[in-house]
């Protein structure tokens with residue numbers, strides 16, 4: 725699959741690495757282009773000259789930018805996203821990391837409202853970059869929760885998540901992004917509270933067969 729990743733920071737690098745490992749072709753873009761070019765050189769991705777150029781050539785576009793920049797990014801790229809699968813890997817954190825900036829909704833739903841003709845899917849946001857690079861830890865696969873209203877788009881992203889090494893879990897419709905963003909926030913707050921190393925990931929355990 726041709727994947728565009730908008731954002732070439734921790735998440736852009738991690739997802740480019742695991743998507744390329746899974747056999748996909750990846751193009752990245754960033755604010756000024758320099759970090760995208762460096763990431764491309766180091767991972768085997770391609771760097772695009774602009775976010776829009778990256779999105780135009782892709783089957784699936786991943787948003788991997790700070791949530792505070794989403795409005796600008798979507799205003800810029802929006803027309804190129806019509807009909808495309810847009811994977812929202814962001815977490816709508818308050819700038820001071822004191823919690824989520826959303827109330828009664830999710831970042832993913834806000835994104836879908838801004839780009840109504842795109843097929844928005846929430847994924848990857850509950851895993852830290854270390855686990856996005858390598859979803860296996862202590863002999864287990866970290867869960868890759870996927871939420872979307874478009875069932876076909878969700879199925880494609882579940883396959884992508886699986887190919888990248890996660891244990892894929894269909895989390896429901898896009899409104900479940902509220903729970904996934906809260907889950908991400910819980911893990912973030914645990915790292916800060918306990919001085920942990922930003923490596924832990926979510927794994928649902930239960931009777932064999934329940935989440936297999």
Ligand SMILES: NC(=O)c1ccc[n+]([C@@H]2O[C@H](COP(=O)([O-])OP(=O)(O)OC[C@H]3O[C@@H](n4cnc5c(N)ncnc54)[C@H](OP(=O)(O)O)[C@@H]3O)[C@@H](O)[C@H]2O)c1
Pocket residue numbers: 730731732733734735736753754755756757758759760775787788789790791793796797813814815816817848849850851852853854
């Ligand atoms: N870090 C994690 O473990 C993690 C895990 C799950 C989800 N998330 C979420 O994923 C998102 C990205 O996090 P991150 O840690 O990768 O952040 P980061 O390391 O700060 O990287 C952000 C990237 O976004 C780029 N960017 C900013 N504005 C842009 C614009 N208008 N157009 C294109 N690119 C733009 C930056 O470009 P420059 O390089 O040019 O500055 C940079 O490459 C956030 O929403 C975060 O909450 C993070």
